[in-house]
Every structure is written in structure tokens, then in C-alpha cells.
Amino acid sequence: MPIRRRRHDEEPDNNLDVAREQADAVETDDAPAGGAGDATGPWDVADAFPELDRLDFGSLRIPVGPGLGFQVNFEATEVDAQGNPVNGRPVAVLVQHAESVLQIQAFAAPKRSGIWDEIRRETATEITEQAQGQAEDRPGPFGTELLAMVPAQLTQEMLNEMPPEVREQIPQEVIDQGYAWQPVRFIGVDGPRWFLQGVVQGAAVEDEEQWQVLEDVFRNIVVVRGEQPMPPRELLPLSLPKEFTEAAQQAQQGEGEGGETFDPFERGPEITEVR
DSSP states (O other): OOBOOOOTTSOOOOSHHHHHHHHHHBOOTTSOSSSTTSTTSOEETTSOOOOOOEEEOBSEEEEOOTTEEEEEEEEEEEEOTTSOEEEEEEEEEEEEETTEEEEEEEEEOOSSOOOHHHHHHHHHHIIIIISOOEEEEEEETTEEEEEEEEEEEOOHHHHHHSOHHHHTTSOHHHHHHTEEEEEEEEEEEEETTEEEEEEEEEGGGTOHHHHHHHHHHHHTOEEOOOSSOOOTTOBOOBOOOHHHHHHHHHHHHHHTTTOOOOOGGGSOOOOOOOO
16 A cells, blocks of 8 residues: 655754655655655655654754754855955755764756756866866766866965864875865755755765765755746755754854854865855
8 A cells, every 4th residue: 555745843853864754655656756746855845754863054954863963154245344254145055973074055047947957067167177176067866967086275284173083084295285175075965946056075985874864954955046037047045943043142142151152164075066
């Protein structure tokens, strides 16, 4: 007997393992092959998606789970007289797991056509021609994805900040050339009037165990496109969850008690962005 999709008003699940078991059991005869709308996600807010604990970033609702950390990248909108950013907008969510990072962004897309194929070709061209790296398409759990090797700058300052046991593992010839090849994995899903992109760095590019955790996160994202008209490729607006706001308030209070100052522009590097 086929198992029906889960309704929003049913008893919620509280972890990604349960969501994966549900997705494996859901019948997919009425869903398109691959991408958003598939019975295994990622999901549009109008879908009957599994109920999990998720952080609400406005246009993105991202599941939480054991061993996951979250950061937000900001883009400066104003600078002070010294050129330091003083105001900004959130532009990407970073999910951290062990030695791996998944950057997540959602963009507006045309109503009747996807943009992942075009963006993937443009990204590959930028990597190979401008960054002098390597890129190739390959099949993945969300359809065609892009696997790239890009040169990552390796400065003396970065080397000095590394733990000695880590630096000792870097070959001298790599230190001498000033850069190291870094694998990056680009995944994309075309949804109804939106496009969801994930960029994976770190061990999860090759380590199946770490990748499985990030895959479950990406698969259970819910995208809230909204009804407002937006040109294709425009970033869907992000907002900070109440959990982030509370953490910022605590950090600001700690400043007066000798604690660290909360600075959103130090939350982590930008991995990539859709142009």
C-alpha cells in the first residue's frame, strides 16, 4: 500500500533521520523527476513537507540537528569614514558540520523555466578561465552538480594561525607556491519561481559520512518565495532568526563586562555568489 505524503497538521518529527526515513518511503508517482517538488525535497513552502525543527531565516527555513552550527554572511550596505562596514544585509547562511561547510542561498527565478543549467555553465567558465581552476559536471542526488578545483591563497599569516600539527602536513612545495588546490562542490535545485544553491567545502566534498549530514540538511530546506515580483537571480531576502538576535544581544551585553563585541561582518568568509 503506498504511503501518503505527510500533512502539516500531523505530529512533527524532531530529527533529520526520521525525515530521511519518511522520504525513502513516500510514493513519488505524482511528483516530477528530480528538483523541487520531488517527494524528497528541497521543499517549497506550499508543499506537504516533513515537520522538523527549523531555523527561520525568512526566505529559508533550515533544519537543525546534532553537531550542526550556523553562521550568516553579511554584505556591507554602508561604511564609515575609515571604510569599515557599519550596516549590512544577510546574504547567505552557512551550515557547519565537523570539518565541512555548506553555504546556502536562494534566488528568484522565472516562472516557467529553471536557471541552474545556465548558472552552472557560467560558474564553470568563471572557475576555468578567471581562476585558472578546473570544473566538471557530474551526477548527484539533486541532479547534475558541479565539482571544481580552485586555487586557494595560502598566506604566511594563515600559516602562522594554523596549529603546528596542521601546518606540518602541508608540503613545502605548496607553501612555496603560495596556494593550495581546494575542492568545491556546487549543487542546485530549480523550484517554483526560485532557485536554491548549495556550495560545499571541506571534508564533505569527498567524505560520504560528513556529506550525508549536509545532504539531509539541504534536502529538508523549505523555501519561502513570497508573492512579490522579482527579477531572475535576485537574492531572496534573508532575516535573522530570533535565536541569532538573542545571541547578538547577549554578546553586546558582554561587551560591557569584558566580553567580545558582536560583529556580524566577522561571521565567516563568503564562499561564492550567483552573479
